[in-house]
Amino acid sequence: MKALTANRLDDGEVVFWNKGAWVERFADAELFADDATGEAAEGQGKSQPNTVIDVYLIDLIESEGLWAPLSFRERIRALGPLNHPTHGKQAEGGAAIEALRHAAGASRSTGRVNLIKRK
Amino acid sequence: MYQYDTIDKEFLADRAAEFKQQVERRLAGEITEDQFKMLRLRNGLYLQLHAYMLRVAIPYGSLNATQLRKLADIGRRYDKGYGHFTTRTNLQFHWIKLREAPAILEELATVDLHAIQTSGNCIRNVTSDPYAGATAEEIDDPRVWSEAIRQWSMLHPEFSHLPRKFKFAVTAAPKDRTAARVHDIGLVVRRARDGTMGFEVIVGGGMGRTPYVGPTIKEFLPANRLFSYLDATLRVYNRHGRRDNAYKARIKILVAALGAEEFRRQVEEEWEKVGPGADMPDTEIARIRAAFSVKAFDTLVNRSEAFETAKAADPAFARFARNNLKPHKRPGYTIVEISLKGIGDTPGDATSDQMDAVADLGERYGQNDIRITHEQNLVLPHVKLDDAHAVFQGLAAAGLATPNINLISDIIACPGLDYCALANARAIPIAQDIAHRFADQDRAELVGELKIKISGCINACGHHHVGHIGILGVDKKGEEFYQLTLGGSGAEDAEVGKMLGPALPADRVTDAIDTIVEVYLRERADGERFLDTFRRTGVAPFKEAVYAEAH
Amino acid sequence: MPKLIRIEDGQFVSADDPFTHVADDEGMPPGDVIISLTRFSAEGDALISQGRAVGVRIEPDEEVEALAYDLPKLAVVAVAFPKYRDGRGFSTSHLLRQRFGFKGEVRAVGEVLREEANFLTRCGCDSFETADGSSPEQWAHAANRHRHVYQRASDGRIPAFTERAES
Ligand code: HEM
Ligand code: SF4
Numbered sequence: 001m002k003a004l005t006a007n008r009l010d011d012g013e014v015v016f017w018n019k020g021a022w023v024e025r026f027a028d029a030e031l032f033a034d035d036a037t038g039e040a041a042e043g044q045g046k047s048q049p050n051t052v053i054d055v056y057l058i059d060l061i062e063s064e065g066l067w068a069p070l071s072f073r074e075r076i077r078a079l080g081p082l083n084h085p086t087h088g089k090q091a092e093g094g095a096a097i098e099a100l101r102h103a104a105g106a107s108r109s110t111g112r113v114n115l116i117k118r119k
Numbered sequence: 120m121y122q123y124d125t126i127d128k129e130f131l132a133d134r135a136a137e138f139k140q141q142v143e144r145r146l147a148g149e150i151t152e153d154q155f156k157m158l159r160l161r162n163g164l165y166l167q168l169h170a171y172m173l174r175v176a177i178p179y180g181s182l183n184a185t186q187l188r189k190l191a192d193i194g195r196r197y198d199k200g201y202g203h204f205t206t207r208t209n210l211q212f213h214w215i216k217l218r219e220a221p222a223i224l225e226e227l228a229t230v231d232l233h234a235i236q237t238s239g240n241c242i243r244n245v246t247s248d249p250y251a252g253a254t255a256e257e258i259d260d261p262r263v264w265s266e267a268i269r270q271w272s273m274l275h276p277e278f279s280h281l282p283r284k285f286k287f288a289v290t291a292a293p294k295d296r297t298a299a300r301v302h303d304i305g306l307v308v309r310r311a312r313d314g315t316m317g318f319e320v321i322v323g324g325g326m327g328r329t330p331y332v333g334p335t336i337k338e339f340l341p342a343n344r345l346f347s348y349l350d351a352t353l354r355v356y357n358r359h360g361r362r363d364n365a366y367k368a369r370i371k372i373l374v375a376a377l378g379a380e381e382f383r384r385q386v387e388e389e390w391e392k393v394g395p396g397a398d399m400p401d402t403e404i405a406r407i408r409a410a411f412s413v414k415a416f417d418t419l420v421n422r423s424e425a426f427e428t429a430k431a432a433d434p435a436f437a438r439f440a441r442n443n444l445k446p447h448k449r450p451g452y453t454i455v456e457i458s459l460k461g462i463g464d465t466p467g468d469a470t471s472d473q474m475d476a477v478a479d480l481g482e483r484y485g486q487n488d489i490r491i492t493h494e495q496n497l498v499l500p501h502v503k504l505d506d507a508h509a510v511f512q513g514l515a516a517a518g519l520a521t522p523n524i525n526l527i528s529d530i531i532a533c534p535g536l537d538y539c540a541l542a543n544a545r546a547i548p549i550a551q552d553i554a555h556r557f558a559d560q561d562r563a564e565l566v567g568e569l570k571i572k573i574s575g576c577i578n579a580c581g582h583h584h585v586g587h588i589g590i591l592g593v594d595k596k597g598e599e600f601y602q603l604t605l606g607g608s609g610a611e612d613a614e615v616g617k618m619l620g621p622a623l624p625a626d627r628v629t630d631a632i633d634t635i636v637e638v639y640l641r642e643r644a645d646g647e648r649f650l651d652t653f654r655r656t657g658v659a660p661f662k663e664a665v666y667a668e669a670h
Numbered sequence: 671m672p673k674l675i676r677i678e679d680g681q682f683v684s685a686d687d688p689f690t691h692v693a694d695d696e697g698m699p700p701g702d703v704i705i706s707l708t709r710f711s712a713e714g715d716a717l718i719s720q721g722r723a724v725g726v727r728i729e730p731d732e733e734v735e736a737l738a739y740d741l742p743k744l745a746v747v748a749v750a751f752p753k754y755r756d757g758r759g760f761s762t763s764h765l766l767r768q769r770f771g772f773k774g775e776v777r778a779v780g781e782v783l784r785e786e787a788n789f790l791t792r793c794g795c796d797s798f799e800t801a802d803g804s805s806p807e808q809w810a811h812a813a814n815r816h817r818h819v820y821q822r823a824s825d826g827r828i829p830a831f832t833e834r835a836e837s
Contacts, residue, residue, distance in 0.1 A: 276792035280757025
């Protein structure tokens with residue numbers, strides 16, 4: 001399973017793709033079961049260079065029955081800095097945030113799909 | 120302190136106006152991200168994990184209260200009420216919006232602050248001695264030269280597109296508080312027998328992937344020839360430094376590849392050709408010097424009764440005085456170090472309220488002079504001993520009176536994976552965990568001077584190579600691991616630390632530190648710091664103890 | 671005729687460019703030409719003796735010192751910036767003006783962007799083959815954005831320390 005992420009140009013906010021729109025919560029992200037739909041979305045996302053920057057697909061794993069980014073780096077992006085639990089997306093709390101907090105998996109680069117491909 | 124004149128102020132205003140237009144063009148889609156990225160980086164604006172990060176330069180780590188209040192105000196209005204002081208004596212705001220960045224730079228310019236050349240392959244903010252002008256050790260005020268270098272380097276026509284970033288440190292005291300030997304250029308003020316002033320010029324130190332302690336390229340450079348010599352050095356680097364591989368592009372790689380001897384020869388040859396025409400006029404140096412020398416010290420006696428009484432009555436203050444107060448050159452004065460390493464806090468972070476508190480104390484008791492150290496702490500360099508207790512109380516009320524300067528919980532840590540897009544692992548929780556373990560101040564004092572430095576990746580922003588104990592975050596099969604090095608130093612006895620052994624998982628790091636400390640306490644001879652013991656015993660006893668327990 | 675941006679009497683203007691860049695493996699066209707350092711070593715004198723204006727293109731890894739004796743014969747030195755980031759050309763232009771006293775045209779070629787206008791003009795470039803389609807007005811704006819400069823440089827602007835000493 002994959003999701004598409006980026007940072008919003010205007011304010012740098014971490015955003016996720018959902019059917020043509022960019023949303024702020026990972027829980028609202030569109031999930032791609034197959035590579036083709038993910039890559040199609042990535043193409044669309046990259047065609048909006050004045051809305052978002054640094055568009056890429058990330059790998060997901062299951063955590064507490066929900067999906068979470070595989071890499072720790074991407075989970076931190078979906079949560080906020082862990083030294084300040086009230087900063088960033090994690091402040092909202094709830095099951096989706098807890099699932100991200102408890103997920104385990106790769107720490108950094110392996111979450112970024114196109115980096116794996118490049119190897 | 121140096122006061123910006125109309126020229127300096129208009130320069131910053133012009134720069135802010137320029138950036139404003141560039142941001143407008145980007146937001147209107149007139150320029151691409153590729154084109155814009157270098158423009159924003161030239162103004163210290165990075166994209167981090169969660170938002171943009173703005174790195175504000177604090178030239179040679181020196182601020183007045185108005186400036187610090189402005190930083191606090193910006194933290195409150197444009198960030199989440201805090202900022203992060205870095206090992207390069209800059210301040211980073213971690214939650215900046217691109218559309219607001221121009222307004223922030225405009226506001227900074229009103230108090231003579233900026234973010235120019237805090238990123239990119241140019242000459243960066245100069246590090247200097249946080250005790251400058253206050254310590255009896257120094258033979259000159261290094262801020263004079265730092266300010267001159269600031270001016271010379273601002274939008275330098277020839278040296279703003281170097282192969283890689285370029286960092287200066289300037290110190291004038293035998294005790295090096297700037298890490299001069301691990302900078303691209305370290306300048307140490309020296310006085311010749313006949314009294315003339317000059318510099319020992321150290322070139323090609325650095326950290327990152329390939330750490331080097333820089334060799335001395337010139338034992339004594341007459342002070343009035345500084346800028347022609349810098350021209351020559353930078354020109355040799357600009358022309359011959361590698362540009363094919365970013366990891367091999369720092370001047371340290373050029374110096375190492377040529378050998379210090381050959382590098383010196385090339386610089387000297389170029390310097391001959393440059394000639395004194397490229398030096399800064401003595402009159403300008405004198406003007407800058409004059410700005411730093413006006414300080415109104417009262418004539419006081421060495422011993423302050425108020426201070427002695429307070430120490431006797433307040434054990435917490437006595438402990439603070441023992442660890443955080445440093446000798447001042449004037450009788451009856453002291454240097455106050457303010458730790459940004461509260462137990463369990465994020466190293467280097469200060470809330471806006473804390474910044475305001477320090478600004479108030481600095482204004483009221485510290486001649487309106489506030490410094491940042493490369494160890495991510497603050498300093499009030501000129502406090503009367505009579506006022507030290509009041510300062511302590513003010514700091515305590517702001518949660519800033521942690522009495523741990525140079526102790527094991529005074530840890531340097533970079534932002535690591537909690538913020539940084541380049542990180543392999545987190546640095547902050549490791550620092551917090553170690554600090555908690557050594558929260559017992561008696562034990563920390565028993566251990567004495569021990570500098571732990573943590574980086575979240577090999578770029579070494581947290582100076583781990585030169586930590587007495589260095590901790591480097593690595594990504595091992597997708598998990599956070601930490602590589603320990605021992606015996607490094609960034610001071611006058613600079614040395615790159617030695618690897619202890621295989622990297623450890625996060626939950627074993629603090630235990631390992633504890634074990635290392637126990638070995639040190641067992642092995643140390645009278646009066647030895649951790650570093651001294653390590654240098655005597657070598658890595659073996661530490662390695663044995665840490666890895667013996669692993670099984 | 672192709673256009674470039676040139677500084678004339680302190681103004682940025684759009685000007686005709688009479689020079690043709692000729693690569694090492696190309697035939698020699700008539701008229702004014704800019705050629706590589708290698709080609710200049712072999713054919714330079716012959717070309718000049720034909721009465722045409724000759725310019726030499728200096729790549730970042732070439733030492734401008736190699737041209738020192740020929741400079742008085744040259745109409746143009748084209749300083750190459752294959753990437754705007756590659757700053758060796760700034761040293762090349764600086765040396766041309768300051769060390770060798772070259773009075774001819776110093777032309778920036780390659781990835782020449784208006785955002786670099788200030789650095790380029792300060793190092794002594796006085797004509798620009800731009801890579802970003804920018805206009806002379808935009809160049810003038812970018813080059814003059816700062817009312818003050820801190821260094822002596824080839825553009826002759828008064829550095830801050832002189833401004834102060836004179837005020
Ligand atoms: C956006 C965040 C940051 C990025 C992208 C970044 C990037 C880098 C890189 C790539 C290097 C290696 C340079 C080289 O070896 O050529 C480096 C070194 C360094 N950075 Fe950072 N850094 C960041 C944050 C920081 C922070 C927060 C500090 C201070 C705490 C800092 C201070 C330093 C220092 C002292 C060095 C090592 C000295 C040197 O070799 O230059 N940086 N940084
Ligand atoms: S050391 Fe690495 S993780 Fe830490 S701030 Fe520097 S680049 Fe980021």
